Amino acid sequence: MAESSFNPVRSRRVFYIPGYDPIHPRRYRELYRKEGAAQAAISGYRLALAAKQGGGAGGPYGWHVDGAIEGGETRADFEVLVWSDIVRDSMSNSIVATYLQLARTAWTYIASGALARLMRLRKGPVIAALYPVLFLLLQLLLALLAAWGLGRVLGLFLPPWTAWLGLAAVPPVLGWFRKKDNRFFAYYLMHDYAYSARWKGANPPELEARMAEFAERIASALHQEVDEVLVVGHSSGAHLAVSVLADLIRQGRVPDNGPVLSFLSLGQVVPMVSFLPRARRLRADLHFLCQRDELTWVDVTAPGDGCAFALCDPVHVSGVAPAQGKRWPLVLSAAFTQTLSPARWKELRWRFFRLHFQYLCAFDAPGEYDYFRITAGPQTLGRRFAGRAASQSRIETPVNKFTGTA
Known part of the structure; x- marks a missing residue:
């Protein structure tokens, strides 16, 4: 009314x-x-x-x-x-599934051009979106470095082929980061951005029903x-x-x-x-x-x-x-x-x-x-807020590439 x-x-x-x-x-x-x-x-x-x-x-x-x-x-x-x-149902507990989400989400935003256009609005939320991608990749890099180091140590005492056993260090390192995500929020944010990216902006059926x-x-x-x-x-x-x-x-x-x-x-x-x-x-x-x-x-x-x-x-x-x-x-x-x-x-x-x-x-x-x-x-x-003017520093530039409507 x-x-x-x-x-x-x-x-x-x-x-x-x-x-x-x-x-x-x-x-x-x-x-x-x-x-x-x-x-x-x-x-x-x-x-x-x-x-x-x-x-x-x-x-x-x-x-x-x-x-x-x-x-x-x-x-x-x-x-x-x-x-x-x-939200809980959409958040995978699997480390491998999360890294697959990372690849799919990054590809969706980069290949569609959405990421570059979002950067023209505000860099803060785009950096927030990039944070889980970069931090999860850093976690993987640290896990691989730990695997390399363990392989070098094993190679000193065992046959050279045993260096591959160093890969056993990867799951525990990634698992440690996963358990500490209440401090890092990398998995949480990755799931957040992946939820929209999976359907490229459309609402999944369960969300439409809700x-x-x-x-x-x-x-x-x-x-x-x-x-x-x-x-x-x-x-x-x-x-x-x-x-x-x-x-x-x-x-x-x-x-x-x-x-x-x-x-x-x-x-x-x-x-x-x-x-x-x-x-x-x-x-x-x-x-x-x-x-x-x-x-x-x-x-x-x-x-x-x-x-x-x-x-x-x-x-x-x-x-x-x-x-x-x-x-x-x-x-x-x-x-x-x-x-x-x-x-x-x-x-x-x-x-x-x-x-x-x-x-x-x-x-x-x-x-x-x-x-x-x-x-x-x-x-x-x-x-x-009757009579209140909008903020003078508001951004109204139409930078979206996709403007089609249903």
């Missing part, structure tokens, strides 16, 4: 779509509890969180928040739209007596949200007299998918959604987040912006260097994965962007 006049939000449904993350969704509840309390103390408002749990891997999991913010009291009902089971379930959950909320339905897509979850919301609007499932529909994309990595040759569905959804007046779409990133395509308008850079009639997204910066204290920025600056989640966390000096005001405050997303 389009907004016509200001009415305080007293009740809100929030649907959070995570990125490529195998972790149980309770992580997001505890993050909201901890960081919300910190932001409330800094900003002088009140948040009270109560747990809500139910369902299996694909069932509803969430929490309730009562907010006393900006002179209003708001009840927010959160739900995590879970696809972590799909997205249809997400649409059902959101459609149901749009017929409830709440003031706003807010969809939050973080990281890879942003491009899933684009397609889910495009489907809902195309199907006529957004009622004219229902709650206000809002979409907040955070730390998006849309170009990593939309630049692939078979991402026709996503490009069509971007083209469609950017013109609709059934919703408000605000995209928040920060140049300090090296894992996101910061301030890149996902519609324009994907090459699917219409000649006329584009309304969304409103591209804004979370400006980490300004909203985090110097000490906090120094602490987090090189913790890339932690910074990628900063959008869901407390800020020392929050500017216009405050995740907790948005999700538990008395203003809709559209009202909160």
Whole structure:
């Protein structure tokens, strides 16, 4: 429903779509509890969180928040739209399979020209994409050096042919790195990029089926007596949200007299998918959604987040912006260097994965962007950013080679 006049939000449904993350969704509840309390103390408002749990891997999991913010009291009902089971199933435990994924993924991005064009946008997320490739190759090199060294030692005491036995050192060396991946994240990131590259940007059937379930959950909320339905897509979850919301609007499932529909994309990595040759569905959804007046779409990133395509308008850079009639997204910066204290920025600056989640966390000096005001405050997303100009440093250059849509 389009907004016509200001009415305080007293009740809100929030649907959070995570990125490529195998972790149980309770992580997001505890993050909201901890960081919300910190932001409330800094900003002088009140948040009270109560747990809500139910369902299996694909069932509803969430929490309730009562907010006393900006002179209003708001009840927010959160739900995590879970696809972590799909993520876990896609992550091979085999070292050999991971190296095969490496070869396939590198070939997909290099041969299609996507990698070179992504470099013209932001080097940070491209470096993040290259990191697992280079580090896994380094691990293999170290394993082969260990094998060579062991072979030389064996050759000193045994017949020369026994030098080949040094290859026995390769599996334990690679296995050690695999066990330590909770520190290196090379396997995790490799699986992440390989998931989209395997289908060259198309959605696999199991993901399409789960997205249809997400649409059902959101459609149901749009017929409830709440003031706003807010969809939050973080990281890879942003491009899933684009397609889910495009489907809902195309199907006529957004009622004219229902709650206000809002979409907040955070730390998006849309170009990593939309630049692939078979991402026709996503490009069509971007083209469609950017013109609709059934919703408000605000995209928040920060140049300090090296894992996101910061301030890149996902519609324009994907090459699917219409000649006329584009309304969304409103591209804004979370400006980490300004909203985090110097000490906090120094602490987090090189913790890339932690910074990628900063959008869901407390800020020392929050500017216009405050995740907790948005999700538990008395203003809709559209009202909160009404009249706000897009970031002047946003990137709108259409550099995508593949612009075909489904």
